[in-house]
Amino acid sequence: MAGSGLEPLKEEGLTAKSESLIPLSESGEQVRERVTAPLQKRKPVGYRREFIESYRPNIDSYLTLKEKMKLAAIGQAAGDQPAGTYARQILNRLLIDLSWNSSRLEGNTYSLLDTERLIEQGETDETKSALEAQMILNHKDAIEFMVETATEIGFNSFTVRNVHAMLANNLLSDPEAPGRLRIIPVGITGSVFTPLAIPQLISEFFELILAKASEINNPFEQSFFIMVHLPYLQPFDDVNKRVSRLSANIPFIKSNFSPLSFTDVPDDIYTQGMVGVYELNDISLLKDVFMWGYERSAARYAVVRQSLGEPDPFRLKYRNQIRETINTIIAGTLNSKMAAEHIRVRATDFPVEDQAPFIEAVETELLALHDGNFARYRVSPKEFKHWRDNW
CATH class of the missing domain: 1.10.3290.10 (Fido-like domain)
Known part of the structure; x- marks a missing residue:
């Protein structure tokens, strides 16, 4: 109500209309x-x-x-x-x-x-x-x-x-x-x-x-x-x-x-x-x-x-940054060329030894996106469809 x-x-719903499906004490x-x-x-x-x-x-x-x-x-x-x-x-x-x-x-x-x-x-x-x-x-x-x-x-x-x-x-x-x-x-x-x-x-x-x-x-x-x-x-x-x-x-x-x-x-x-x-x-x-x-x-x-395999320690370490980067790409409807540049610039925020792995991790996640897994990046179905159409 x-x-x-x-x-x-x-x-x-309060009537004992049938035997309980749950074993009761x-x-x-x-x-x-x-x-x-x-x-x-x-x-x-x-x-x-x-x-x-x-x-x-x-x-x-x-x-x-x-x-x-x-x-x-x-x-x-x-x-x-x-x-x-x-x-x-x-x-x-x-x-x-x-x-x-x-x-x-x-x-x-x-x-x-x-x-x-x-x-x-x-x-x-x-x-x-x-x-x-x-x-x-x-x-x-x-x-x-x-x-x-x-x-x-x-x-x-x-x-x-x-x-x-x-x-x-x-x-x-x-x-x-x-x-x-x-x-x-x-x-x-x-x-x-x-x-x-x-x-x-x-x-x-x-x-x-x-x-x-x-x-x-x-x-x-x-x-x-x-x-x-x-x-x-x-x-x-x-x-x-x-x-x-x-x-x-x-x-x-x-x-x-x-x-x-x-x-x-x-x-x-x-x-x-x-x-x-x-x-x-x-x-x-x-x-x-x-x-x-x-x-x-x-x-x-x-x-x-x-x-499930063992989680990738690198992706665990940068999970928030990876999510934020992908959210920005989808919400901003960036095409593949624009996205690559955005990822490259974002990677410069991290230690040199982590920059290449970060770029690879984000690009791998992007290529694996589909209708069944985009929700974790906090975007709506409409935003995802618009981005994918433009990608």
Whole structure:
């Protein structure tokens, strides 16, 4: 419900209409049973500040040591490499997977192939609403932002508010709402939970959540902690769950673990897990979803990881300069002759021994550009087509 102030949770999604596709713990089953009861039988509740205040980073933990070790083993951190290295290597796949799955969990009806065409070619499905296309493209922008600024992002106001601004772009009725903390009351459709309504307290607890997340040492505990507490606070007018799903990937991008793209996660069980947090402050069902979802996502990227060679140390060293040079060439619609001159001049900024390798690296990247990989250079499909036509 963009612009309504309601974070949508479809009531029909709360019915236990089928057996869970996810193996649930006993406590997860109990949560599911309670949150699928008729609304009239569930006790109305408000925001409980004790839920966040009582959590002590690195002393308390939502994930057990065994669960953390399991996730670390299947996540396969990619060694001692700069933050964001692995995410950049699989960026084209990640853009499609995470944009599609996160949008799907909000009721978006684009198929995976529709999403791929939209992201890679800018081709919308005329049978679907403009809102659905906007939602997916907003995910693409936010994911690119996180990956390309991997060394700068973190659990801080700048990162999370800007991720919200990108995800909410052109979706909220108030043009100032994207990136702004909530100043209006909201409700949760299909739940008896009423979020906090006082702006000063929303701001206070938003900062407290980010501060505690930053203190957590384990990347998996960090990820799950954010998935729990950002939606529970509802710090923005709308789009809160989307922000939490992308923010949950911050520690994985920075530590070069496999990302969490919510592959195959059923929307009804995910929704029920969130309602368990809202109404019961019980993380059991959502943790079942998180554990299973990460395992599915990691399995998807394990195949991709096996096909990747060792990264070129030179390209790692100059990755930002290479990206900026190519962005300038495409955005400026430089033809091959003009581009060669621009690369040669740019190379003079570096030590003599690095100039020739830099020119070779940029020219190799340029010759390898195609419709499926230009997004990493922060150019639009229109800019890329115009450049290619002129090249």
